[in-house]
Amino acid sequence: MQPLANHVCPLCGGANQCAPAKAGTLDVECWCSTVSISPEALARVPAELVDKACLCPRCAAAVSPTQPGQAAPDA
Numbered sequence: 001m002q003p004l005a006n007h008v009c010p011l012c013g014g015a016n017q018c019a020p021a022k023a024g025t026l027d028v029e030c031w032c033s034t035v036s037i038s039p040e041a042l043a044r045v046p047a048e049l050v051d052k053a054c055l056c057p058r059c060a061a062a063v064s065p066t067q068p069g070q071a072a073p074d075a
């Protein structure tokens with residue numbers, strides 16, 4: 001299995017710092033394997049990119065790049 005060369009976050013288009021994508025091998029561990037990804041962030045990833053492109057650390061933490069400072073939408 002080869003990592004996909006997805007170097008950008010599918011949500012914001014920023015660098016996702018995905019180590020396997022950068023190295024071209026899954027022998028390196030991605031930072032995202034050690035953090036928990038926000039379900040809200042995952043829900044916003046296009047279906048075709050789920051499990052294919054890493055989020056960037058900011059989006060993984062569910063900090064929206066487009067709606068800064070907005071309160072939780074489920075109020």
Ligand SMILES: [Zn+2]
Binds near residue numbers: 009010013014055059
């Ligand atoms: Zn992002």
